[in-house]
Amino acid sequence: MSSHYDPTKAISSSAAYPEVVEHPHHEDDATFKKKVRKTTILLSVITVIELAIGLILYAMGHGANHLVVLMFKGAVCILTLAKAYYIVSIFMHLGDEIRNFIMTIIVPLLLFIWFIAAFLIDGNSYKNLRNDFDPYFKQTTTPVIHEVKKEPTTPEPGKQ
Template sequence: MSTHFDPTKHISSSAAYPEVSFHHHDTDDAAFKKKVRKTTILLSVITIIELAIGLAIYTIHKGENPNALLVLMFKGAVCILTLAKAYYIVSVFMHLGDEIRNMIMTIVVPLMLFIWFIIAFVADGNSYKNLRNKYDKHFQESTMPADHHKKAEEPKPADAGGKQ
């Protein structure tokens, strides 16, 4: 073995792109099949958990006093599970995890923009709602869910805790 590492020495003669020096995917068949099977099961299990949470939210909404905080926590959990699914699809199915780090960064770093993007626009929508509820009484009366009206009309359970 020579002391100098030559990444192009393993290239197959049929390769059309000689500057691309190695193939990531020539792991043995059994290991590959195992990885795909594992990821498939993982994605399916996560989806089933998501569906279970979706149905849990449904039953909470059907109940007498929906617990807004619990619903919010369930929704947050579903968001995290979805991100986990996205990670597995991109890194295993799309093989991004096997690429050169610089290449991964050119994809991942621009996507960081989403952090600002989501927070800014959702906060903007929320602020618009608050302003309209404050200054546009017609909007508030015509769009606020009925259980809020009822709570305002009936004097006995004057406590808060209605859904937002």
């Protein structure tokens, strides 16, 4: 039997066999709706917490303890990752796929660890190098704290 190949066929026309062999069973309406509602509320709550932290940082102004600021910022980062987890796992249904597939998505993303670390460390090092060897750079870019402070709402430089 000669089987001629029709490239216009939409699904898996290139494969010798159907690609999807097991019927993924979708949960019933009620469970699904409940899951979506729960996730929506969760995402909203996390966002509100993030905003609250942002406003706390704002209220603390710029005299705040560096370590405390750093901790709050770290907390925001972790909350963001939690949000990302819920979006990917529930909304994008990655949690419902089989484990092999989840790993093919997660493992390459681990590259971001070194990607972020190396870039930021080198950015920071570039600043330190210039502060050490380029007095003009240090002088013109380091914010000077002026003594006269009229009101707490006066815009002040955020620390970073």
